[in-house]
Amino acid sequence: MTDPLQIDARDLLCPLPVLRLRKALASVAPGSQVQLLATDPASQIDVPHFxxxxxHHLIRQTTSAEGHFLFTIAKAL
Incomplete structure (x- = not known):
């Protein structure tokens, strides 16, 4: 298995993290994983909703000690 595509959306505000995620998912094969790193608190609602x-399958959603939000998403089959 290859490493997931990583998107750095830190310091971007809504809706930019989701737009970056949408663009990244369009460029990978079905079933591939993408990781999104964001700092916008709205991403905690926007990404699962998207x-x-x-x-798409939201595999994991975590928050780091620094307040960064990390999402791991698998593209829909």
Whole structure:
């Protein structure tokens, strides 16, 4: 398995983290994983909602000690 594509969306505000995620998912094969690193608190709501609406699988959502939000998403099959 290859390492997931990583997107750095730190310091970007809504809706930019989700737009970056959408663009990245469009460039990978179905079933591939993408990791998104964000600092916008709205991303905690926006990313899961985007995944649900588009059929992608939100594998993991964590918050670091520094307050960064890390999402791991698998592209819909």
């Amino acid at each position: 995944c649900t609406e588009q059929g």
